[in-house]
Amino acid sequence: MNVRILSPDLYTYGAMLIGGILQDAGMEVTLARSAGPCEEKILLLSLYSTQHLLDRRIRDCVKQHRENGGLCYAGGPASTAPEMVLGELGVDAVVVGEGENAIVPLVRQGVSAEIPGIAYRDGDRIVIQAPVPPANLRRPLPLIPDDIGSQSIRGANAYIESHRGCLGGCTFCQVPRFFGREIRSREIGEVLREVRAFREKGARRISISGGTGSLYCSHNGKLNPGAFIDLLSGMAEIMGSANVSAPDIRVDCITDEILDAIRKYTIGWVFFGIESGSDRILSQMGKGVTVSQARDAVEACRSHGLKVAGSFIVGYPTETDEDYAASREFIAEQCLDDVFVSIAEPIPGTPLARLVLRTQRDENPLFRPDKGEYRSFGLSIAEARCFGMMMDADMYKPRLHVITDQVFDLYLKEARKQGAEIRAVTDLLYRYYGSNLQPDCE
Ligand code: SF4
Structure with a gap:
């Protein structure tokens, strides 16, 4: 066949x-x-x-x-x-x-x-027909294409799965809905065998996927730092520590030993899903952490010599001007090394998708026109916030960044692109589900 x-x-x-x-x-x-x-x-x-x-x-x-x-x-x-x-x-x-x-x-x-x-x-x-998840995560080696070394996903040629599931219940995220909230980890030998196979096929940098890397081998909500550290050190032995990254981590899933290991065995970056500088929005997103925990986590990373990137979500249906201002303030105060900004996307199966469908279209910041400082660009509120936050993030990066006309245009284009794509997905959801998106998705 x-x-x-x-x-x-x-x-x-x-x-x-x-x-x-x-x-x-x-x-x-x-x-x-x-x-x-x-x-x-x-x-x-x-x-x-x-x-x-x-x-x-x-x-x-x-x-x-x-x-x-x-x-x-x-x-x-x-x-x-x-x-x-x-x-x-x-x-x-x-x-x-x-x-x-x-x-x-x-x-x-x-x-x-x-x-x-x-x-x-x-x-x-x-x-x-309901799916039956695999009884264990053992399987043959993946089919690795010969040109795997030519692709770059946030700097890595490939993201390798270390575990499935996430303890978190963030309303916008598909991971716990797709894989469940229980952590199912792969055997370290299996993961490292794959790392070797990727390297032999020409991959130069490998990253760990799985939502929150440090949940590897955690059980009943208890982290297992030793297992995570063994995984990183095993990967570094094969690839070299300058070619391993373990970026995505929850701000409440770090310990001193985990941060030390990230510095020792990886490129030395941590990527936190910070999402918002407003406790009100974090709570509505089901993030399970506070702004103060995010602040402490950034500080802890810095004290361990790590660079910190953060992702933020703007245009959440209930986000107010004050919530948005709090996120900008967080960015200004923390001077993160890199920032990724996304407009809230209603991914099917997530509670956010239900919330978006329950929100009147003219109340949704993705469809409401911006009347603020960028009104002359004809953006929606969500797009204007996305654009404004990208500009802020550049301005407050530790190294001096000059916002040239080219960068300005790039950010404007990116905000418009996100807005248009997410509006199209939202319209698709409205068309298929009206306001009745799967009642079991929460
Ligand atoms: S912590 Fe990350 S992976 Fe887990 S539910 Fe939240 S966004 Fe998803």
């Missing part, structure tokens, strides 16, 4: 993982980053963003493949809204949730009521 996996723009870990499983089951598998004519009988789409449902290149690719008599299945995080994937892309089936158990029987037998974890059309009806 010949299979092509399309992982739009990036070779995601999930696409490589599924490729490895199919190859191990005796199939010929090709991994592609760009949508084009597909010679193989089966086309698998690895959809890591809801935006992919609106991507003309992907829609055309599926259409053409099916017109040529091929079969097309989709999986990945976007499968949380199978109705939307089936409706928008017209694929034959969607692999729902963790795909390891469903993918081989689906490719071999085609759509069947016997296969758990798939969704498909049966006449006018959409059938969704």
